[in-house]
Amino acid sequence: MRFVNRSLVKKPLAMLPRKTTVSAADQELTDLTAYFKEKTAALETLARARATLAADDPVVIEAAKAVDSLKKPLFKTYRKNSVKTQLLALFHGKCAYCETFYPAVAPVDVEHYRPKGGVNDTDHTGYWWLAMDWENLLPSCIHCNRLNEHITPVLSTQLVELRSDHLGFSKQRRVTTGKGNHFPILGPRATQDSRDCSTEYALLLNPCRDDPQEHLAFHVDCEKLIGLVLPKPHDGAGLPEVIPTQDLLPEFKGEIDKALEDKLSLRGAVSIHTYGLNRLGLVQDRTRVLRQLAFMEESVKDLCAMILKLEVCRNAPCADENKRIIKRMEALIDRTVRHMKEMAKPQAPYSTMVREYLAGFEKRLV
Known part of the structure; x- marks a missing residue:
């Protein structure tokens, strides 16, 4: 779960007023308010009737019918x-x-x-x-x-x-x-x-x-x-x-x-x-994402270690080739790290968990 700023999007059209009529949301609220007001009054009438009259009295029966006849507007x-x-x-x-x-x-x-x-x-x-x-x-x-x-x-x-x-x-x-x-x-x-x-x-x-x-x-x-x-x-x-x-x-x-x-x-x-x-299915899915991150982290670590070894051989006959290899490996590291950061963006699933994982990523590289 992550914080989401609701003001980033506009209200839905169904909740905005129209040129000639109220919004669908306002009309629904008006209808429901009228229904519950009428139902409260009908229940009070039934309660008063039951307090003084027998259950089979016509007044009680009619009051009960009045309650039952009320139809609640749909939530739509x-x-x-x-x-x-x-x-x-x-x-x-x-x-x-x-x-x-x-x-x-x-x-x-x-x-x-x-x-x-x-x-x-x-x-x-x-x-x-x-x-x-x-x-x-x-x-x-x-x-x-x-x-x-x-x-x-x-x-x-x-x-x-x-x-x-x-x-x-x-x-x-x-x-x-x-x-x-x-x-x-x-x-x-x-x-x-x-x-x-x-x-x-x-x-x-x-x-x-x-x-x-x-x-x-x-x-x-x-x-x-x-x-x-x-x-x-x-x-x-x-x-x-x-x-x-x-x-x-x-x-x-x-x-x-x-x-x-x-x-x-x-x-x-x-x-x-x-x-x-x-719940199990959710934890399994989040764990799969964590394993992807762990795989990429280990790949970055391995690439960093190989770069260090190649840099030691700068004076070797293949020094120029080593430099080209190092550049390609550094580019691969950049792409991998960039992809890991993409997984922490709001658009990605479980972005909060990924962000917490990446918080310790740099420390683990040292």
Whole structure:
């Protein structure tokens, strides 16, 4: 996950006002606001009727029918092509959470950072008023966005290893990951009445509002390459001593408690587990990229060593030929290093991990 400046692209056409009418997004918000206002009134009428009348009373029956007859407007603005086009441009065709290219393998999920239709295992209506808000939309691969079972590592004091027999991790388990309608927070949850999200301390990282590098780090060990992402050390500033989380995946409670005990980023730990950022297939793909980098690094080292040997022979009969060979080898080194740096650009998959790998590249060359 990497920080992305949303202002780099314009708002989608579906969210811009037209010459003669309001935008599709504004119209959808108006329709949904009217629906929820009418539904609230109908439910209040039904509650008053049930409080004083029998369940089979005609007044109660009619009030119940009035609630059932209300049809919720469809969420449709976020699905428009102009939205998908701008998200594709903003994130270079990559998932906002795991940085995997999605166009070649699956259609993008236009993901609502704050879920639009409800919050997992609660009676909350969901953040429907943000369903058509450009700031709340992100592109996601299906594995980060949808609930599914994945093999994930069991991280402890010692890092797991990626087994060479392709069966998984040396320590692993199968658990459900994916954001779905999960939105764990600290503090009171925003409601449709106040719509004040400032009361929430969101535990999931948003790459357009947060700097993921403050909370996440990749484990780069050149001896045992494995593309694991870990929560960064964090002093927990601003967090209460007791963490009364809402909507936290229960499978990861022990690991979240351990992260807090070890003074690691709570938001980093929750994001890793909820988005499934260490699911087996993703780690395998990141590890393949790390192995490409390691191969190129070793090639550069070998070329540098050969250049040193050739430079020692400057006075040999083949000195001129050696100089020509050295120039070609130096050009090959430049191309290789340039390609490694290209892999760290925002357009490339797993660019944050590559950037962290390259941070120690020059030191390892010495």
